[in-house]
Amino acid sequence: MASIMETLMEVLEEEEKKYNALLALSQKKTGIIIANDTEALIRLTDEEQVIVDEIAVLDKKRETAMKDVADVMNKNADSFKLSELVDLLSSRPVEQKKLARITDSLREITTNMSRVNDQNRELISSALEMVEFDLNLVRGLKAAPETAQYTSGGYSAGNRLGTASGKFDAKQ
Helix, strand or coil, X not given: CHHHHHHHHHHHHHHHHHHHHHHHHHHHHHHHXXXXXXXXXXXXXXXXXXXXHHHHHHHHHHHHHHHHHHHHCCCCCCCCCHHHXXXXXXXXXXXXXXXXXXXXXXXXXXXXXXXXXXXXXHHHHHHHHHHHHHHHHHHHHHCCCECCCECCCCCECCCECCCCCCCCCCXX
């Protein structure tokens, strides 16, 4: 049982490190999204994917270790949770405290990641709305009616309403 618990603790500590790294990248992503730096966003997303792949491997190891612990403790492996294991370790206070700390830390990290990811999702959505607005504005200007301006020869100047300079007027 002791080696199984050590394995589980090691895997959970490694997961904690990886999730912290992923949280840091998610927080860094917020600034990159605000700066509209697509190249940096692509690089950061690649870094995130590497960490996510590593977490997936650790998740499988954790699931195996939890199944082994459940088997030793004669519990149903499908419904056995870390919180239940923490409660069962009352006779081993050192391991119980360590497991409780890791469990709480992982819960806090995932809560923070969810918050940061929601914020990033909102920023990306706002950026897409602005791009769509700009595209609609440009399309609208190209479709605007011609003005009643004529050249000295009596021909229409071909100017469009609101586009006399051919550029967007930021003063409007």
